[in-house]
Amino acid sequence: MTLQPLESAVSAPIGTAADVETVAAGTDLVELYYERGWTDGLPVVPPTRQKVDAVVAALGGNPELIECKVAPRWGALTREVLAINMVMAGCRPEYAPIVRAAMLALTDRAFNLNGVQATTHVASPLVIVNGPLAREIGMNGGANAFGSGNRANATIGRAIRLVMLNVGGGWPPDFDKSTLGQPGKYSYCVAENESESPFAPYHVEHGYRPTDSTVFAIAAEAPHSVTDHHCNDPEGILDTMCSAMSTVASNSAVLGGHCTVVLGVEHAITIAKHGWSRSDIRHYLWMNSGNAFRAISRDHRYGKVYNRNLPKWVKRDPDSRIPIVPSVDNIHLFVMGGRAGRFSAFIPGWGHMSTPVLKPIDAVAPGDDGCTDGACAL
């Protein structure tokens, strides 16, 4: 016996058929799934053979193929089991490639799903979709992007959480030790607003073609709203974002790792009008955010408690600036939201314990256009 590896299955092993039980007609199936402890607290859609088979077909058939194993329970996520959870969540079959890509991202060793499931922190996987598939299935990256009302956003995020609960076994309070939890643990899935963004999309910045579709998964806190209704230049708006980033209270501030910055459309358009690129934005944010070491260390009032969790290359002088994340490339920048409203959002990550994963949907290789911000690919 060896410890289960955290990496996803490379050579697609075959599992077993899901357990299917027969009950009397007229049984209240919604209540029965509650009684079995298989829901996220909201009622689920009771699967039928027809609905499950339709999702399996959208995944490419072969219902017993194991896509990955889900920590911490290491349950085998066969295509059939994935389909069952997707139907329960309310997904349409055409969402299947996205949910699968998201689960492969989460079960990538770098993501450390074991830790994300168990942590006492609020972190929950945030999944952001880029490319034409997001538009084709009707995802929302516009007004109220992180809110309710869109079937694709709501049910894809929900399916991911149901898999984490049912297959991964991440149930509170015994395996999910989150002290407070957060609403994103119901569903936390959104698309970038590519059509209204003045910049190239995130996945193009990272080497994909605009015609590719990708999922980006990061362990994330809830969005921290960033209000700025008076600045009309990049520095002003981004200084407000820096203010939101420069709190000692986020996990990013004390444990590094990666974070997400979401620019609202109005803010993005203002910044773009001044000729700034994605790279300019991320560099400015990294350069001008952070906390003084004394603020994090509290002047060692409690001993050198955070000393070992900060990078070696940061000076421990009281006024040394401790960056929020250790590198410019650890800031993941997206444009989202409606056309009206000068709001953006800062979304801290969990810390260095998890690395976000960008995965193509259905095995598209990245392009080699060599653009730092992807603009030349458009």
Added chain:
Amino acid sequence: MLMKVTDANSALVFDPRGTVESSNTPIAARPRSLDGLRLAVLDNSKWNANKILRASTAALEQTIRFGKVNYYVKHSFSKDAAPELIEEIAANNDLVLTAIGDCGSCCSCCIRDAIALELRGLAAVAIITTEFVRETELTRHAIGMEGLIPAVIDHPVSSITQAEVEARAAQVALQAPKVWLGRT
């Protein structure tokens, strides 16, 4: 695969959990005595893990003459120890004391590290807090080493005083030898 067919008198219930390969591997063979054995102290760099481990080691050394005490630190408390670190510990030690499992992810990884070392023949004690006893039971069941016994100390530990650290160390000194010798 036999297709279940519903009729007017029945409905189907689909289990969403998927199967788990179940197995159980015994813990490593227990030593007959502890004097002269080499102790690996594995610090997961969580807050106060270092203090708890050093105080525990000092307390244990009141009654045990270890052949050597080797200190190791893993970079991230919420990830498994790197394979190279596990191999280095296994090659140079006989016993393990590791801390601290006082949060969800670090407890899980402490237990996983302890299991990885037990698989390599070392008797391992993972120090966890009272809030994570149940998670430990579930983790060792999920990975397949039901016989792994942790040392349990009072929660919390991340914000305690030195006097409280000493009290926790006394709890470890009481439990660790029993786990190493298989006398729990």
